[in-house]
Amino acid sequence: MASPVLDPTLTLPTELKNLRFKPNIKRIELKNSTISVFQKCSSLKQLKQIHARILRTYSFVDHFTLSKLISSSTISEFRNLDYATSIFEQTDRPNIFLWNTMIRAYSATSALSGKTIFLFSRMQEEQDLKPDKHTFTFVLRACAQNRSLCEGEQIHGVVLKFGFESDNYIHSSLIGLYAACSRIELARLVYDKMPCQGLVSSTALIDGYVKAGRINSAREVFDGLRQKDKILWTAMISGYAKSDQPEEALQLFQLMVREVGAVACESVIPSVLSACARLGALETGKWLHRFLNRHRIKLTTRMATALVDMYAKCGLIDVAVQMFDKILQPDVVAWNAMISGLALQGNGQGALGLLQRMERAGTRPNESTFVAVLTACAHSGMVDEGKLKFEQMRTKYKIEPKMDHYGCMVDMLARSGCVEEAEEFIKTMPIRPDGVIWRSFLDGCRGQNDVARAELAMAKLMELGCCESTDFVILANIYASLNRYVEAGKVRRLMKDREIEKQAGCSSIEVEGGVHGFIAGDKSHPRSDEIYSILSELMEVMLWGEADSNAASTFPDFSCR
Known part of the structure; x- marks a missing residue:
């Protein structure tokens, strides 16, 4: 393999400079030092520098080291698929582990997922290598991303040929493929033919039903399972939240707390907070916030973002700002949630100010950011500012509307x-x-x-x-x-x-942790008689309030403050 050019001007962190590569090192020692050094790299330049040092120092570079190098250049924050591909193409007879590393890298990039199938074909034609279960999982995921039903069905045939029809992860990938291609019945057929429906495949089928808009079918699968892990609970609760059924999401979460305990519920809390935001269930959202503090659950960026979104949509924008300011390194999703919250309040100036803060912090706005910013301008009557941001989106940020x-x-x-x-x-x-x-x-x-x-x-x-x-x-x-x-x-x-x-017209109100929905003219609520009785009293007071100011004064002032 040709050695990359060593950049003498590149400055490495002290801990990387002090690493000593010894000639004639044993392979096991090389593996250990490789894992350590690649984990410390924080840029592509550093990775290339380490790569050059390894090539100059050692008389060999094994497949394990190359796989770690390729993984670092494709999975890390500074990923560069072109560099990884150049390393792979210069490798003499890569083994299945190296092929899988490259296939995984391509399958993880939506725009390049189509090349995954081509790489899979090359692997079999050029080296006659037998795929393993990891290969099939990555290739099927790429087919799902690319909506490549025909190729996916062919891969399904190869799965059967090589005898992987009992692997739970491959089955979940097949279910995901057919669901992504709007063939949910085929996904269910694959699921039903499994000798044992595992939790991974069940989760995939539930996700498939949710995407197909069949939330009731998803619940049937969920209820039919005796054992449920937190991932399965999360899939079902998130499914309700995505399907615009936040009440069911909250009810299922309460059941989850009783069934699996509080700590196991950590992963599903962002979805439940999202449901609270949609319903305006502020008290339940506050309870969840206290729940996190009481059980000392770490407040991740994702969790804090969900709290920001919930407080903003429930009208407590000041609390949302306080939560946002506690996030040490907000990502673009967190910034977007806060900008969207200000947009809902009609605070266009605040939203534009936050956009400037976001850029100064080094976070690049994305498509969702500009949806929030333009919404803020619309709700604030800031037409000129909105036109400017729409134009800058294309010219300055290269984002196509x-x-x-x-x-x-x-x-x-x-x-x-x-x-x-x-x-x-x-x-x-x-x-x-x-x-x-x-x-x-x-x-x-x-x-x-x-x-x-x-x-x-x-x-x-x-x-x-x-x-x-x-x-x-x-x-x-x-x-x-x-x-x-x-x-x-x-x-x-x-x-x-x-x-x-x-x-x-419909509305909802939260009382003692429960969300009650009302539709105009509806009498299905169990306490509808009491509700209509109080409404009659209120109507009487409003009708005669001007004539009898004393009667009206006994009721609270509902005017805008």
Whole structure:
């Protein structure tokens, strides 16, 4: 193998400088020193320097050392797949361990996962090596990422050929493949044919059902298992949170605490906090925070980020800021959570200030960051600032806008009454606008009573086949506000003809740790009689409050403070 050029200008940390490589060292000693030195590298330059020293010092470099070198250059924070590939291509007859290391590296990179299958074919053609269970796991994962169903089915055949049909990890990879390719029934068939359904495969099937939107099927698999580990519990609870069923997520978490104990619940707490954020279940979120402190569970960045998100979405933005400031090295997800929290509060200046802090801290914004920033500008009426950030996203940060970003821009312009500019923006979009964009535009037309553009937006929504009851109601209300009652009546008759009913308003409230949901006109709650009785009293007070100020004063002041 050609030796890399030694860079004399490179400065190594003292602990790396002091490492002594002895000629004629035994292989076992080389293995131990290799693990130690590669773990201490913090940049690609340092890794290349160590690589050069090893080549100059030793008369041999075994496959183990090369595999660690390749792993360090592909899995670490300073990963460089080109450098790893150059090392691999110059290796004489790499063994299965080296092939697996490269296949794993390619499969872990979504943009390059397609090359994994090519590398797998090369391994068998050039060296006639027999794949092991790790090879199949990595290749199947790449097929799932690439949605390569045809290639995945062929790999499935090779799995059967080499007799790995009983391996639980390979089965979970097969289930993940078929689920990713929207073939959930095939995934279930693989699962049912297993001689013993393990926890790994069961978790994969539950994840598959969640992705397919079949949360009830996922729960059937979960309930059918006698033994459940914390990963399985986490998959099911996270599935409920992702499926917009936060109440079920909270209920299952409470069951998990009773079944497996508090400490084992650490991994699922971020998902439960997410459910609390969606429900506005502040008291449960606070209880979880106390739960973490009481059981001395380490507050990781992920955990702290979940708390920031929960407090922000539940309205306690000051507490969210305090939690954020406790994170020593916030990652981009943590920054995004805090910026999103400020956006929800309509604090555009605060969100832009936090973006500047983020950049000064050396964290590069991503696509989600700009969704949060543009949302903050939209909610704050900061049109000029929003336009500037949208432009900088492409020019300064080289991030190509996606549908979410275009949607934020249309929402910002429409909210500010610039419906004509919003229409021109939609016309110049390089991608076809979806229903969310046209719905934001329609909502902006309502504020301006711009009936012509509202009709355009409605026509586009109908063309896309994604009309909702609220769209019809908005258009009818615009007609009515302009005294065009004939057109308003036609819209409502159209709703009736299409059997489109206005969605009932719903809300939820947290009482003593339990979340209670309410729908307009609903009487299914077990204490509905009491609730409606109190509502009647409140209505009476509101109706007669002006005449009897003394009666009204006995109730708390609900005015905005």
